[in-house]
Amino acid sequence: xxxxxxxxxxxxxxxxxxxxxxxxxxxxxxxxxxxxxxxxxxxxxxxxxxxxxxxxxxxxxxxxxxxxxxxxxxxxxxxxxxxxxxxxxxxxxxxxxxxxxxxxxxxxxxxxxxxxxxxxxxxxxxxxxxxxxxxxxxxxxxxxxxxxxxxxxxxxxxxxxxxxxxxxxxxxxxxxxxxxxxxxxxxxxxxxxxxxxxxxxxxxxxxxxxxxxxxxxxxxxxxxxxxxxxxxxxxxxxxxxxxxxxxxxxxxxxxxxxxxxxxxxxxxxxxxxxxxxxxxxxxxxxxxxxxxxxxxxxxxxxxxxxxxxxxxxxxxxxxxxxxxxxxxxxxxxxxxxxxxxxxxxxxxxxxxxxxxxxxxxxxxxxxxxxxxxxxxxxxxxxxxxxxxxxxxxxxxxxxxxxxxxxxxxxxxxxxxxxxxxxxxxxxxxxxxxxxxxxxxxxxxxxxxxxxxxxxxxxxxxxxxxxxxxxxxxxxxxxxxxxxxxxxxxxxxx
Numbered sequence: 001x002x003x004x005x006x007x008x009x010x011x012x013x014x015x016x017x018x019x020x021x022x023x024x025x026x027x028x029x030x031x032x033x034x035x036x037x038x039x040x041x042x043x044x045x046x047x048x049x050x051x052x053x054x055x056x057x058x059x060x061x062x063x064x065x066x067x068x069x070x071x072x073x074x075x076x077x078x079x080x081x082x083x084x085x086x087x088x089x090x091x092x093x094x095x096x097x098x099x100x101x102x103x104x105x106x107x108x109x110x111x112x113x114x115x116x117x118x119x120x121x122x123x124x125x126x127x128x129x130x131x132x133x134x135x136x137x138x139x140x141x142x143x144x145x146x147x148x149x150x151x152x153x154x155x156x157x158x159x160x161x162x163x164x165x166x167x168x169x170x171x172x173x174x175x176x177x178x179x180x181x182x183x184x185x186x187x188x189x190x191x192x193x194x195x196x197x198x199x200x201x202x203x204x205x206x207x208x209x210x211x212x213x214x215x216x217x218x219x220x221x222x223x224x225x226x227x228x229x230x231x232x233x234x235x236x237x238x239x240x241x242x243x244x245x246x247x248x249x250x251x252x253x254x255x256x257x258x259x260x261x262x263x264x265x266x267x268x269x270x271x272x273x274x275x276x277x278x279x280x281x282x283x284x285x286x287x288x289x290x291x292x293x294x295x296x297x298x299x300x301x302x303x304x305x306x307x308x309x310x311x312x313x314x315x316x317x318x319x320x321x322x323x324x325x326x327x328x329x330x331x332x333x334x335x336x337x338x339x340x341x342x343x344x345x346x347x348x349x350x351x352x353x354x355x356x357x358x359x360x361x362x363x364x365x366x367x368x369x370x371x372x373x374x375x376x377x378x379x380x381x382x383x384x385x386x387x388x389x390x391x392x393x394x395x396x397x398x399x400x401x402x403x404x405x406x407x408x409x410x411x412x413x414x415x416x417x418x419x420x421x422x423x424x425x426x427x428x429x430x431x432x433x434x435x436x437x438x439x440x441x442x443x444x445x446x447x448x449x450x451x452x453x454x455x456x457x458x459x460x461x462x463x464x465x466x467x468x469x470x471x472x473x474x475x476x477x478x479x480x481x482x483x484x485x486x487x488x489x490x491x492x493x
Contacts, residue, residue, distance in 0.1 A: 040119075043128040049119055050134055053141050054203070056112035057263045059278055061285040062101040063148060064379060064448030065307045066090055071450035072463055073441070075351040077308040083350065084288070084306055090475075091351075093466030097479035097493055104278065105152060106478050109145040114163045116142040121162060136195040140205040140213065143187035147217060150180045151452050154474040154490060158183060170486045174477075181221055188214040197237070202255040203264035203378075208237050212260045212382045219390050220456050228394035228402075231387055234260060235409070239384040241416045246326040248380065249359045251366060260382040265375065272370030282367065282374035289357040291331060293346035298338065301362035301371070305348035309355040313445055316438075323417050327445050329358040357446045385413050385443050393436045403428040410436055413443055468492065 039045055068074040069091045076091035078084050086101035088094075095102075116138045123135065142160070149156045158175035160183060188210050195207040211233045218227035240257050247253045255262055265283040278284045290303015309328045317324035332354055335343045347354075360377060367374045388409040396406040410432075411424045425435045440453055454460040461469040471492035481487050 040122045040125050043126070043130075046119070046126070046128070046131070046134060049115070050137055053112060053115045053119065053138050054264075056108040056115070056145070057141070058265060058281060058283070059108040059111075060105055060148060061278055061283060061379070062086070063105050063152070064285055065288065066101060066105075066152075067448030067451045068446055069307060070464070071454055072310060072465075073313045073445055073450045074307050074309050074357070075353060077306040077348050077352070078304065078350045079292075080350050084304075087306060093464075093468070093472065095472075095476060095493070097476040097482065097489065099476070099478070102152070102475050103478040103480065105148065106481060108279075109149045110157075110164070112145040113142055113159075116145075117160060117163050120160065132194040133196055136191040136193070136210070137205045139187040139191040140195070140210045143184045143191070143210075143217075144213065146180055146184050146187075147213070150177050150184070151220065151456075152475050153477060156180060157485075157487070160187075169484065172485050172487065174487055181217065184217055185214065188217065203262060205261065208234050208239070209261040209382065212387050215387070215390055215394070216382070219394055220452075224394045224398040225400075228391055228398055231391040231394060234384075234387045235391060239387070241385060241388075241412065243416070245323050245416060248383070249326065249377075251363075251377065254378045258384045259380065260384060260387060263379040263381050265378055267366060267368045267374040267376040269374050270369050272373055277373055280373050283360075283377050283379065284373060284375075285379070286360050286362045286366075286375035286377050287372045289360050290362040291345050291356055292348060294343070295345070296341045296343040298334075298341040298343055299363055301364050301367070302345075303362050303372075305346075305352075305356075307357055307446070308348060308351065308353045309357060309446065310353060311355070313441075314355060317442060318418075318423070320419075320423075321417050321442065322419065323442055323445075325358070327358055329356040329361060330354060331356060359446050380447065383444075385416075386440075386449075388413055389436060389440050389443060393433070393440075396432050396436060401429075403432055406432060406436065410439055413439060417443070 040049065065087060069076050069087050076084065076087040078088070081088055086099045089096060089099055090101075119135070119138055146156070146158070154177050155174040156177075157172040158180050159172075164172075191205070191210040192207055192214065195205060195210055197207050199206050211230055215227050215231035215234065218224075218230060238257070239260060242248050242253065242256060242258045248256065248258055266281045269280050269282060273280065285307075287303045288306045290301060290305070292302065292305040294300060294302040314324065314328050314330075331345060335341075362375055363377075366376050392406040392409040395402040395409070407425060411421075414423050414425065415421060417423075425432065427435050437453065437457055437459070441450060444450070451460070451464075454463050455473050460467050460473065464472075471490075474490050476493035477487050477489050482489055
């Protein structure tokens with residue numbers, strides 16, 4: 001998957017109009033050698049199109065930054081108040097409908113949905129061995145994109161039977177988020193029914209990945225009994241916690257025994273495109289998180305000093321918690337500990353905390369070509385530790401709570417963090433709920449879930465400075481979608 005180029009051209013919708021006449025008998029073949037009607041003639045065509053359905057997952061790298069910058073985990077950082085202004089707006093809770101990162105999230109997710117729907121339109125065109133499992137992958141992907149949209153924007157346009165065309169302009173309406181969640185569940189259940197448990201090609205969706213995502217979706221919906229049962233399938237699977245927490249985020253740790261699903265990135269692109277810097281095959285999030293103007297012989301590369309962890313996050317870790325050093329790099333402490341590296345750097349000019357996202361910090365030798373755009377580090381989307389903590393919460397909050405099992409799963413994560421049993425949690429009831437929520441922050445910090453966890457658990461208004469209840473649970477619909485498509489805007493924006 002890492003080495004496969006994006007398949008984009010086949011998803012284009014072509015519309016031709018002139019001021020003088022209508023081309024009633026117009027055929028796209030007059031201008032294009034290959035049209036949608038000519039494609040999907042072989043199994044290989046279907047395989048390539050499925051790869052194209054994965055590609056937009058790479059483009060929504062900013063969603064992972066937003067999930068921490070919008071919370072108490074990190075600040076936007078950067079060169080000044082106008083550097084990556086979309087992140088600045090979100091960090092300051094001065095969010096407007098004109099925000100480049102929110103607009104890109106909307107466009108990329110709907111591009112992914114459009115690609116899936118193209119394959120859905122052509123499902124009956126050709127039969128071949130493995131077709132059902134292949135379609136299981138795209139049903140997972142459509143669910144994934146709709147889940148990103150619904151948790152960011154709430155009610156969103158919902159369509160599954162066709163690609164958007166010019167004719168859809170100003171006819172789309174926003175579907176209630178409950179309906180969107182119903183469709184997500186349907187797609188994931190359909191995927192689970194046909195997907196294999198394993199796939200030799202790294203990055204391809206498996207049954208376990210679909211079960212894990214469905215468990216997460218059910219948790220967001222408050223369906224705790226169903227979430228616990230679904231996540232138990234993954235826990236019974238082949239996954240395990242990596243003994244050394246830091247190994248997970250190294251290149252050598254990609255797609256390891258703790259990985260349930262990862263978004264694959266590569267550094268093979270020989271060209272650059274600053275007009276669409278996040279739409280290549282490299283992980284731009286890595287560049288964004290790097291230390292500005294870093295020099296010396298340390299293993300780290302330089303970056304743009306954004307998404308800086310807060311001191312509040314650093315203080316949340318107990319003494320002896322090995323996750324702190326893996327999650328947060330204190331640059332001055334690191335410099336003092338390694339005089340042999342001769343480190344120099346430019347202090348983050350804006351909102352400096354002195355702390356950097358160590359999990360996704362750029363490392364030398366992991367990029368090429370246009371170095372800023374081509375970091376190969378995968379995004380660890382669903383880890384086994386996340387599954388354990390989701391299951392712990394689901395059991396604790398179920399209609400018939402099973403706090404013993406919840407403690408077991410929670411403490412598996414803590415035992416890896418501390419290397420002993422002395423820090424096990426024995427609380428029950430609401431105290432155990434709070435302990436699980438805190439553990440999610442510590443385990444998954446800088447991985448993009450914190451804001452959404454605070455919103456779904458009702459803690460955002462009392463935890464995030466500037467958060468306005470009744471408004472900031474969702475982000476504004478991009479203004480161009482309001483203007484062009486006539487969509488209603490979220491309250492308060």
